[in-house]
Amino acid sequence: MGFDRFGTVSFVSQSKVDKFVDFLDEGKVMGTKCKSCGAKYFPPRNDCAQCLSSDVEWFELTGTGKLATYSKLMYAPSGFEKDLPYRICVVEYPDGVKAFGRISAAISDDDLAIGMDLVAVPIKLSGNQVAYEFRRP
Amino acid sequence: MQKVGIIGVGQSAFVRGYEGSIRELVFEGFAEAMRDAQLKPQDIQASIICSAPEYDKQRTPAGLMAEYLGLNPQPTFYIESVCSSSSMGLRVAYSMIQAGLHEVVAVIGFQKMSEISSAESQERMGRGADIMWESPFGTMMPAYYAMHARAHMNTYGTTEEDLALIRVKAASYGQINEKAVYRKGVTLEKALSSDPVSTPLKVFDCCANADGSSCIIVASEKMAKKLSPKPVWILGLGAASAPINMAGRTTFTGLTCAREAAKQAYEMAGVGPQDIDVAEVHDCFTIAEMMAYEDLGFAEPGKGKELIRNKETYIGGKIPVNVDGGLLSKGHPIGATGGSQLRTITLQLRGEAGPMQVDGAKIGLVHNIGGVGIYGNVTILGRD
Ligand SMILES: [Zn+2]
Numbered sequence: 001m002g003f004d005r006f007g008t009v010s011f012v013s014q015s016k017v018d019k020f021v022d023f024l025d026e027g028k029v030m031g032t033k034c035k036s037c038g039a040k041y042f043p044p045r046n047d048c049a050q051c052l053s054s055d056v057e058w059f060e061l062t063g064t065g066k067l068a069t070y071s072k073l074m075y076a077p078s079g080f081e082k083d084l085p086y087r088i089c090v091v092e093y094p095d096g097v098k099a100f101g102r103i104s105a106a107i108s109d110d111d112l113a114i115g116m117d118l119v120a121v122p123i124k125l126s127g128n129q130v131a132y133e134f135r136r137p
Numbered sequence: 138m139q140k141v142g143i144i145g146v147g148q149s150a151f152v153r154g155y156e157g158s159i160r161e162l163v164f165e166g167f168a169e170a171m172r173d174a175q176l177k178p179q180d181i182q183a184s185i186i187c188s189a190p191e192y193d194k195q196r197t198p199a200g201l202m203a204e205y206l207g208l209n210p211q212p213t214f215y216i217e218s219v220c221s222s223s224s225m226g227l228r229v230a231y232s233m234i235q236a237g238l239h240e241v242v243a244v245i246g247f248q249k250m251s252e253i254s255s256a257e258s259q260e261r262m263g264r265g266a267d268i269m270w271e272s273p274f275g276t277m278m279p280a281y282y283a284m285h286a287r288a289h290m291n292t293y294g295t296t297e298e299d300l301a302l303i304r305v306k307a308a309s310y311g312q313i314n315e316k317a318v319y320r321k322g323v324t325l326e327k328a329l330s331s332d333p334v335s336t337p338l339k340v341f342d343c344c345a346n347a348d349g350s351s352c353i354i355v356a357s358e359k360m361a362k363k364l365s366p367k368p369v370w371i372l373g374l375g376a377a378s379a380p381i382n383m384a385g386r387t388t389f390t391g392l393t394c395a396r397e398a399a400k401q402a403y404e405m406a407g408v409g410p411q412d413i414d415v416a417e418v419h420d421c422f423t424i425a426e427m428m429a430y431e432d433l434g435f436a437e438p439g440k441g442k443e444l445i446r447n448k449e450t451y452i453g454g455k456i457p458v459n460v461d462g463g464l465l466s467k468g469h470p471i472g473a474t475g476g477s478q479l480r481t482i483t484l485q486l487r488g489e490a491g492p493m494q495v496d497g498a499k500i501g502l503v504h505n506i507g508g509v510g511i512y513g514n515v516t517i518l519g520r521d
Contacts, residue, residue, distance in 0.1 A: 007273020011264065042384060043270040069291070069389045071283035072336040073275065077260035080275030088274055090284065090383050098384040102274050114291045131273065 007131050009079040016046035023058070024122040024130040031097065032056040042097045061099065064117045064137050065091035070103060091118050091134055104135040141234050142361030142368035143518065144241075145174025145354030146480035151318040151468035154251045155348035159193050160205040163247045166350035166473065167206050170243070174354045174364065178207030181354070182239040185229055186215050187222035187246040188472030191261050192253060202245060217472075219265050220421065221507035222246060223351060224475035224514035228374055230355040240357040241364075246477075247350040248470035258346065265508045267382040279343055279422065281383070281509040283335040286424035288389035290337065293439035297337050300423035301328035302445045304341045304465055307420065309451075311466025313492045316477075318347040318468035342423040347468025351476025353483075369483045372500070373406030373517035375399055381511050390439075394513030395432040395504060402502070402515040403434075410434035413456060413517075414498040415485045417478035419506040420463040429504050430458070433515070452495055460493045475505040479516065486520040 002014035005021050020043075023030040031042035036053035042061055047054045070089035080086075087103040099120060103112065118134040125131055147169025149155075155162050171177070184206070186199040195201055203213035218225045223246030230242040250258055263277040289295045308323035323341055331340040361368040375398035380386055387393060403409055410433055418433070420426035430441035435456050444450050450458040461467055461481045464474060482501035484490045503516040 003269070006269075008275055010273050011268040015269065043382070069284040069288040071280045071287060071338075072333075073277070073280050074333045074335065075259070075277070075279075076275050077263045077277045078256045079260070083275055086275060088276060088280055088284070090386075090389070098386070100271050100274070100383045114287070 005129055007129065008083060008125060017044045019058070020044050021130060024132060027122050029061040029120040029122055029132045030058045031061050033059045040095065040097055042099050061097070061120050063093060064119055065093040065099065067112070067114055067116045067118055068092045068098065069114060070112060072109065087112070089134060091120070102133050104133045107136060138235065140358040141231050141371045142356050142358065142365065143353055143371065143479065143483050144356045144361050144365035144368055145170040145176065146352070146483045147171070147173055148316060148351040148473065148477045148480050149349050150316050151347040151349035151470060153318055153347060155249055159195060159198070159247060159249045160201060162249055162348060163202050163245060163350045164205065166247070166352040166476070167243065167245055170352035170354050176241070176354065176364070180241055181208055181211060181243045182241050183211055183233065184208045184213040184243045184245060185226040186213060187217070187226040187244065187476070188248050189217060189219045189222060192248055192250050192258070192471070208243070218507040218512040220419065220469070220471050221475055221505040221512045221514045222472045223353070224479070224503065224505035224516060225376065225512070227353060227355065227475070227479060227516060228376055228514065231371055231374060234355060234357050240360045242355045244353045244355060244476060245350070246473040246475060248472045249348045250346050250470060251348050255346070270382055270384070277335070278509065279338050280335040282422040282424050283338040284383070285389050285428065286337050289424060289427065292390050293442070295427060295442050298325070298329060299442040299445060300342055300427065301325055303420065303423040303426050304328045306445065306451060307459060307463045307465035310460045310493060311462030314462045314467055317462040317466050319345045319462070319466040338422060338424065344421045344464040344469040345466065347470045349468060349470035349473045349477070351473040351480060353476050353479050367487045367520070369486045369518050369520055371516065372408070372519045373402035373404070375401030375405070375515040377401070377513045379510050379513070381508065391428045391432045392506060392510035392513060394510050395429065395506060395515065398513035398515040399433050399504070402517050406517040406519070408500060408517065412500055413502045414500050415460065415482065415495040416456060416458045416502040416504065417461070417481050418458055418463070418504040420459055420465050421469055421506070423465065425506065426459065426463065433502065433504055452493070457495045460495065475503070475514065478503045478505055482518050486518060
């Protein structure tokens with residue numbers, strides 16, 4: 001299995017950063033860092049757009065980020081209807097790395113506020129799929 | 138450097154569920170532009186066909202359209218930058234004419250969105266973002282723009298009512314545009330009480346999907362002067378891009394590709410935002426028009442809401458915007474949209490916009506965005 005295990009519905013079957021999915025199985029949300037110039041990437045990339053090196057290493061997206069923005073979807077594209085309603089968001093970490101994902105259903109709408117602290121946590125979905133979501137630290 | 142002019146414009150009516158094939162839909166916009174320019178197919182030296190793929194089953198639509206429109210054996214090819222495809226087509230036509238390759242080029246945009254269901258359409262639109270890292274979370278266009286709306290509200294105190302006011306304006310002009318898909322008025326109460334789609338955006342914050350086509354005939358200075366009594370000149374062209382993945386963005390209160398494209402277009406035209414008499418902006422969602430006010434310099438960042446609250450973007454205001462109903466009411470057939478915006482501004486500058494006319498308009502601007510700010514195109518037009 002490759003990248004097709006990522007998310008509710010994956011649209012990519014394989015990638016040179018397939019290992020991201022294996023790391024989720026192990027309970028880790030990982031990004032990549034360019035060994036040549038030090039650029040950090042989340043989501044992970046096999047190749048550095050700064051210096052064009054393909055020599056990258058994994059780092060764990062640990063620590064607390066802040067909610068940059070979000071929206072609650074009341075309609076879903078084909079294949080996601082059973083998840084409704086759900087919230088998507090962007091979270092910004094202190095080192096400037098940003099991450100896109102869903103907010104945990106455990107946080108109520110009323111408790112959401114831009115700037116609140118969130119952490120990325122790997123989760124298992126139905127049908128052997130895996131993902132990550134943002135929870136309170 | 139010579140000037141490049143627009144000598145003919147056309148568009149089909151924008152409709153829900155066009156009862157015909159894409160070739161017949163394209164013919165409508167093309168034939169109107171050709172009648173406007175008083176040209177025959179053999180006068181067109183090259184055609185550029187613009188649309189977003191996957192709404193119909195035709196592969197390589199340029200070949201089909203060139204044949205159907207009588208444009209063989211002239212060169213033809215396809216340009217795609219989703220919702221800004223036909224503005225990008227204009228940029229390529231301009232380049233070919235400036236390079237001396239051709240003197241008269243047709244930029245033809247189309248989309249028949251009703252070939253597929255609404256849910257399928259949302260799924261395809263959503264895949265106009267990063268399919269590897271974002272689509273697996275269940276994204277769609279309204280949600281991306283909704284995240285911008287949330288950020289804009291949080292940073293600047295913009296309200297849901299401010300966004301609704303933009304829809305009210307669009308609907309007031311859609312009513313008087315016979316080419317518009319949505320011809321009804323929308324009250325503030327109706328806009329505010331419509332169902333949420335992706336918070337804080339509601340049904341009436343979203344543009345109307347439509348089928349439609351557009352066509353712009355572009356000519357060298359020499360040919361424009363020879364063929365057209367009222368050529369409209371391309372004064373400035375700007376184009377830019379931004380990361381497709383939201384994680385790569387530096388802001389959610391505006392679109393950096395629009396700011397960069399605007400800067401280029403103003404510089405090339407030698408004008409500033411205060412010189413624009415009438416504008417067409419890419420209001421795929423109400424928040425998109427709000428951000429456009431600020432990204433184009435019509436208002437300071439965060440002050441866009443003052444423009445709409447004070448009706449400064451209505452006809453008679455400081456800077457009339459989307460007085461043809463915009464994407465919100467006129468409709469948004471992806472590949473045809475940029476050409477339709479260019480047509481509206483061309484008619485404004487020729488004094489032929491009918492009930493939508495902004496008196497004495499001399500300089501107009503088109504802001505056309507592809508995807509959620511992936512591609513930004515800003516075009517400034519002027520008349521003699
Ligand atoms: Zn590097």
